[in-house]
Amino acid sequence: MQATAILPSIRLSAQKGRLVADQIRGLRVAKAIEILTFSPKKGAAIILKLLESAIANAEHNEGADIDELRISQILVDRGVSLKRLSTRAKGRGNRIVKPTCRILLTVSD
Template sequence: MQAVAIMKQARISPQKARLVADQVRDLPVGRALEILRFSNKKAAQLIKNVLESAIANAEHNEGADIDE
């Protein structure tokens, strides 16, 4: 299942955000959150917020179970 969340007007360069996004792309949600939680980059916090928003969107809009 895929859920969508978009962050607009992020005050970070795409190259810096891409470094963190590439680390968590195609990982299970739990593992991705774990990596982002312990990363000390600014982009990690921004991407973690977007990922948590996507989880909430999937739960609310599509009735998905977050434990899956």
């Protein structure tokens, strides 16, 4: 039994998201929630909400027992970059690139 949750476009760089994802990959759900709750990183709060969504999907759709769930897969891929323009001197402009990422989280028993 598997349940997934996908966050298609979030304003977080993929590199920073992978740092948090590597901490919880393969852990039991209760331990992962504990780690994410007390982590000071921005990605921890985002992944915590996604994990709670995956747990709710497993419980509602599959009828799974929450105590036996583990994080079987978590992928953080680079998404579409938002491109902005910053004005500079003499009529020039600098490009500002704001990265996004896509997170896929799968829990299974």
